[in-house]
Amino acid sequence: MHKTKILIIEGDPAAARDIERTLSSLGYSTSSLIADKKPTLSLVKKHKPDLVLLDIVLEKARRGIDLARNIRDGLDIPVIFIAPTADKRTLRMAQRAEPFGYLLKPLEEKTLEFAVKMSLARHATEKMFKERAARIFEESEKRYRQLVDNISEGIIIQDKNGIITSANEKFLGMIGYKREEVIGRPVTELLGEGWLRKEEGPKAGAEEDRWKSVELAWKRKDGKSIYTILSRKPIYDVKGRFSGSVAVLTDITDRREVEMELRRSHEELRSLSLHLESIREKESKRIAGEIHDQLGQQLTALKIDLSWLANRIPPLEEGGKEILEKIGSMSDLMDKTIQTVQKISAELRPVLLDDLGLVPAIEWLAQDFENRTKIKCRLQLCCDNVALTPDCSTAIFRISQEALTNVARHARATRVDINLREQNGALVLKISDNGKGIMEDKIYSPSSLGLMGMRERIRPFGGELQITGMPRKGTTLSVTLPLETKQK
Numbered sequence: 001m002h003k004t005k006i007l008i009i010e011g012d013p014a015a016a017r018d019i020e021r022t023l024s025s026l027g028y029s030t031s032s033l034i035a036d037k038k039p040t041l042s043l044v045k046k047h048k049p050d051l052v053l054l055d056i057v058l059e060k061a062r063r064g065i066d067l068a069r070n071i072r073d074g075l076d077i078p079v080i081f082i083a084p085t086a087d088k089r090t091l092r093m094a095q096r097a098e099p100f101g102y103l104l105k106p107l108e109e110k111t112l113e114f115a116v117k118m119s120l121a122r123h124a125t126e127k128m129f130k131e132r133a134a135r136i137f138e139e140s141e142k143r144y145r146q147l148v149d150n151i152s153e154g155i156i157i158q159d160k161n162g163i164i165t166s167a168n169e170k171f172l173g174m175i176g177y178k179r180e181e182v183i184g185r186p187v188t189e190l191l192g193e194g195w196l197r198k199e200e201g202p203k204a205g206a207e208e209d210r211w212k213s214v215e216l217a218w219k220r221k222d223g224k225s226i227y228t229i230l231s232r233k234p235i236y237d238v239k240g241r242f243s244g245s246v247a248v249l250t251d252i253t254d255r256r257e258v259e260m261e262l263r264r265s266h267e268e269l270r271s272l273s274l275h276l277e278s279i280r281e282k283e284s285k286r287i288a289g290e291i292h293d294q295l296g297q298q299l300t301a302l303k304i305d306l307s308w309l310a311n312r313i314p315p316l317e318e319g320g321k322e323i324l325e326k327i328g329s330m331s332d333l334m335d336k337t338i339q340t341v342q343k344i345s346a347e348l349r350p351v352l353l354d355d356l357g358l359v360p361a362i363e364w365l366a367q368d369f370e371n372r373t374k375i376k377c378r379l380q381l382c383c384d385n386v387a388l389t390p391d392c393s394t395a396i397f398r399i400s401q402e403a404l405t406n407v408a409r410h411a412r413a414t415r416v417d418i419n420l421r422e423q424n425g426a427l428v429l430k431i432s433d434n435g436k437g438i439m440e441d442k443i444y445s446p447s448s449l450g451l452m453g454m455r456e457r458i459r460p461f462g463g464e465l466q467i468t469g470m471p472r473k474g475t476t477l478s479v480t481l482p483l484e485t486k487q488k
C-alpha cells in the first residue's frame, strides 16, 4: 500500500530529524530538505510528496511563502507552514499562500499529527470536488461543442483584438479552412477584398450590447467568395470590460446570386421600358408634327379654296343660293376638322412644350383639362428661371398629364391645384385635388401601372415621387427633382 509521503523543509537539521521521527512513528514516510540548500520547486517535485511541511523562516519569509504558493498551485500538494512566531506581517503574507495549516514551533506531537491528518483529509476532499467539477465541465463543454457544431449557422468567437478564438464546424465548412488554420487568425484576414470596413475591425461591435447585423463577404481557402449575414454581440468580462464578440453567420451566397440576377433583369427591364418610352415620345413628336404641319396646312389650303369657290358662284337667282349655303357648311366643318387635328396633334405632343417650354405647356394642359372636365384648375407656376433639359421637361409634363387624367377618372374632385416651384436646389411639382382621396393600398399596388410609370419616368433624373391621400380630403402628388448634375 502507498505510504503517505511527507517532505520536511526545515532550516535546522536537528528539528527536521525530530519531526521526521514523530511522523515515522505515526506511520508516514518522510524525507527532509535542509533549507540552506535553497529548495526549489523542481527539487520538491523530485520527492513526490503528498504533503509538505515548510519552515517559512528558513529563507526570507517571502521566498518561503512564494515557494509554498507554487507547490500548492503548480504541483497541487498541500503545504503546512512551520514558523517560530506568528507575527502579524508574516501571518498576513502567509495567508496569501493559503496554507493548509500554520504550526508554531516548538511542535507538539499531537498538534502535528492533527494538522497533518486534517490537511491530508481536506486536500483529498478538495481534489475529489475538483475532479467532479472538471468532469461536469468536460461534459458540458462536450454538449456545448455538439450543439454548436450541429447548428445550421456558422459561429465564431473573437477576442477583443479581433482574433478568432473559437469556430464551429459549420463556419469551417463555409470558409473551407481547418480549425487550426482559423483559430488565432484575425477575422479581417478572412474577409473578401474590399469588405474590410471600419466596423469590421478588431473593435467591431464593442460599443453596443446588442445583436447587430452586417452583410459580409468572405474569401474561402479555395479562393471563392461566400456571402453571409453576420449577427454579432459583444462579450464583456466579469469587470464589464469589452473582451470580444460572438458572431452568428448565415450563408446567403445562393440567395444573393438569385437577388443579383433578379436585380440585373430588373435593371434590364427598366432600361428597356425607358428606351421604349423614349421611342414612343419621339414617334409621338414626329406624328404630331406631321399632323400639325402637313394635315393642318392641307386643310387650311382646302378652306382657302372653298372661299375662292364661294366668290365665284353664279348669281343667287340661278341656284347660287344653295351652293353658297353648302360652301358655308363645308367651311364650318373644315374649321372643326382643323381644330380636331390641332387637338390630336397637341395631345400627342404639344408643340408648346418644345417651342416655349414646360410652363406654357402645363398652362395649356390645365386649360384643356378645365374645359373638358369643368374641374377648376388653379395654377402657381414659378420656375421661369429654371433651365430644364427637354427630356426632363417631357417627364414632368407627362406626369402632370397622367395626374390630371387620374383626377378626372378617379377623384370626383371639384378643384385641382398645380404648383411648380424651385425649392432647396430641386424642382418641386405638386398636384393636389379635393376629391375622395387615394386609398393607401393603391399607392404601391403592382396594378397601379399609371403611378408606376410616373415613378419610372422620374427615376433616371434622380427624382422622387410621393403620393398621399386623405379620405374625402383629396390626393396630393409631389415630384421632387434635383436640379444639379443629375438631369440627362
Ligand SMILES: Nc1ncnc2c1ncn2[C@@H]1O[C@H](COP(=O)(O)OP(=O)(O)OP(=O)(O)O)[C@@H](O)[C@H]1O
Binding pocket: 406, 407, 409, 410, 411, 433, 435, 436, 437, 438, 439, 442, 443, 447, 448, 449, 450, 451, 452, 475
Ligand atoms: N387623384 C386620385 N384620387 C383618387 N384615387 C386615385 C387618384 N389617382 C389615382 N387613384 C387611384 O389609384 C389607382 C391607380 O392609378 P393609376 O394611374 O396607376 O391606374 P389607373 O388610372 O387606374 O389606370 P391607368 O393605367 O390607365 O392609369 C386608380 O385606379 C385609383 O383607384
Ligand SMILES: [Mg+2]
Binding pocket: 402, 405, 406, 450, 451
Ligand atoms: Mg391613371
